[in-house]
Amino acid sequence: MRSLRLLGAAAEAEALRLKREAGSFARSTLLQVAAGLFGLAALGLLHVAAWLWLQPSQGALWATLWLALADLVVMGVLLLLSRRRYDPVAQEALMLRRQTMAQLRAVSPMDEALSLVRWRGLVDIGALVVGQFMKRRR
Numbered sequence: 001m002r003s004l005r006l007l008g009a010a011a012e013a014e015a016l017r018l019k020r021e022a023g024s025f026a027r028s029t030l031l032q033v034a035a036g037l038f039g040l041a042a043l044g045l046l047h048v049a050a051w052l053w054l055q056p057s058q059g060a061l062w063a064t065l066w067l068a069l070a071d072l073v074v075m076g077v078l079l080l081l082s083r084r085r086y087d088p089v090a091q092e093a094l095m096l097r098r099q100t101m102a103q104l105r106a107v108s109p110m111d112e113a114l115s116l117v118r119w120r121g122l123v124d125i126g127a128l129v130v131g132q133f134m135k136r137r138r
Contacts, residue, residue: 006104013097020090031082035075042071 045068052061 003104006100010097010100010104013093013100017090017093017097020087020093024084024087024090028082028084031078035078035082038071038075038078042068042075045071 045064049061049064049068052064
């Protein structure tokens, strides 16, 4: 019975850890995609700026360069935000799973069988033995 409780605790800890890591991965991926879109926009604006630089008008050039610079700043901020952060709950769940699995390896199967006998009682086991004996006689 103890090993079943340990397995249950380990499974719950692993489920919590996987759920937390999946959420962190989704958040990081979404922010990286957004940063990539801003990077593409900045690249497009830089190309427009290079084209406008060749033109005699200087007003449109500086406007485009400032927009491109702003897009690059936003992209950098999003990339910084997309970094994975330390999640203490996920780490605690991982530690709990490791501890329960270590305790499970230390549990003796004979102790588990004896605890089942104590809980069910010798009468139930005796009834099973007598039932099997009677089946064979028929």
